[in-house]
Amino acid sequence: MEKQFQLTNSKEIIAYLAQQFPNCFTLGGEAKPLKIGIFQDIISRLYGNDELSKTKLRAALRSYTMSWRYLYSIKEGANRVDLDGNPTEVISQEQIDHAQQQLKESKEKAKERFKEREKEKRKATRMLPKKAKALKIGDFVKVIVGNKPIKVQVINIEKEHIKVKVGAGMELTVKPEHIINR
Known part of the structure; x- marks a missing residue:
């Protein structure tokens, strides 16, 4: 079939x-x-x-x-x-009022989601300098990739990301929160 x-x-x-x-x-x-x-x-x-x-x-x-x-x-x-x-x-006026109410509620929810995302971004940005300052180019650290940590070498530190090199030569860009030791 x-x-x-x-x-x-x-x-x-x-x-x-x-x-x-x-x-x-x-x-x-x-x-x-x-x-x-x-x-x-x-x-x-x-x-x-x-x-x-x-x-x-x-x-x-x-x-x-x-x-x-x-x-x-x-x-x-x-x-x-x-x-x-x-x-x-x-x-009808009742339908117009209902639509306006739905629109207002939807916009309020969107505004809340936006505020929450901005709050998370600020939180991540505040955490970044602490971790980034402790690291130096050439340091060996462990990074969580998937479910398991792997040993990598720091090759570049950028504003919001850190570039690392895996033993096989592959380069990854990771967020500071994925680094588990410095």
Whole structure:
């Protein structure tokens, strides 16, 4: 029995939908507000399509409709569109408020993730000078590569990385936190 090709991730599914329904789905630019119940329309239109699982389609639509680009499209006076790009119902104030709330929460989460990444970068940078000052070019140290430490020689110390040479001659660039002895 021959196995069918199947779309597996949300980006592939949205790209497929944009190809099948170009007047409804877009990959770039301003998104169009989708008709409520578009999932069922897609299922009925693509009946028998083995490339698309309902679960993955549902997840892809969720991803698409929670994107900032899509949430910005939910605004006063805008119409939702069907699969052919025909306008359907007008977006209600309640729907606009919900989209704005979703957008606000998403932006707050993104801001928190950004702050956390910056905090981690600052922490790593603060740790760097202590370890980098203790090392000199030519020192032999052990570095964790994978799960086990290997003996290497320091050949260059850069701002955020240290270049080392393995006994076989291969050069690696490692972070200071991977060095286990100085």
